[in-house]
Amino acid sequence: MMKDVNFNQIEEAVRMILEAVGEDPNREGLLDTPKRVAKMYAEVFSGLGKNPEDELSALFNEMHEEVVIVKDIPFFSMCEHHLVPFYGKAHVAYIPRGGRVTGLSKLARVVETVARQPQLQERITSTIADSLVNKIDPHGVAVIVEAEHMCMTMRGVRKPGASTITTSVRGIYQADPQARAEVFSLMRG
Ligand SMILES: Nc1nc2c(ncn2[C@@H]2O[C@H](COP(=O)(O)OP(=O)(O)OP(=O)(O)O)[C@@H](O)[C@H]2O)c(=O)[nH]1
Numbered sequence: 290m291m292k293d294v295n296f297n298q299i300e301e302a303v304r305m306i307l308e309a310v311g312e313d314p315n316r317e318g319l320l321d322t323p324k325r326v327a328k329m330y331a332e333v334f335s336g337l338g339k340n341p342e343d344e345l346s347a348l349f350n351e352m353h354e355e356v357v358i359v360k361d362i363p364f365f366s367m368c369e370h371h372l373v374p375f376y377g378k379a380h381v382a383y384i385p386r387g388g389r390v391t392g393l394s395k396l397a398r399v400v401e402t403v404a405r406q407p408q409l410q411e412r413i414t415s416t417i418a419d420s421l422v423n424k425i426d427p428h429g430v431a432v433i434v435e436a437e438h439m440c441m442t443m444r445g446v447r448k449p450g451a452s453t454i455t456t457s458v459r460g461i462y463q464a465d466p467q468a469r470a471e472v473f474s475l476m477r478g
């Protein structure tokens with residue numbers, strides 16, 4: 290179930306912010322801005338109220354019990370501390386169990402749903418891994434997320450180019466260091 294976004298409330302809030310920073314929300318260039326911002330938030334937070342596990346709908350009965358990796362999945366999210374973007378790439382790997390193979394695009398859809406809400410990079414990473422575990426119970430899951438946080442580039446500590454890497458591993462990749470090293474090298478290669 291998707292949550293309803295209250296467009297009027299966002300518009301009102303944006304007008305208040307513009308006023309508060311000393312702008313005139315009634316000047317011509319800003320007249321439609323609250324509306325545009327409301328639309329923008331509805332889009333970038335469209336993952337709110339959705340269960341990412343529901344994205345893993347397409348299941349194919351295919352006996353492939355070896356790793357499947359979709360890498361370089363681009364994503365955009367909003368850091369929940371500053372509400373500015375962080376963005377980068379997610380790499381998702383899993384070893385299907387019992388013939389439960391999911392559609393490749395569904396892995397990217399999980400990333401999308403998880404990213405489109407106020408987030409932390411760590412939580413994006415672990416939620417992707419847990420969604421796969423809960424829905425298709427694979428032998429193992431490994432997720433790597435690499436991102437640049439605009440709250441560290443355009444403001445604050447101001448370190449453009451600094452990138453943050455987070456990982457989550459489940460199942461065999463948690464238990465077996467060699468399997469983990471192997472999948473990480475495939476994912477990052
Ligand atoms: N762990 C984690 N931290 C994040 C993420 N996104 C932003 N942050 C950090 O959240 C922290 C918030 O720190 P605060 O001291 O409360 O806020 P602040 O005064 O704006 O901090 P500065 O960014 O250092 O100016 C900062 O260190 C950010 O870099 C994230 O995805 N994961």
Ligand SMILES: [Zn+2]
Nearest residue numbers: 368370371440
């Ligand atoms: Zn931040």
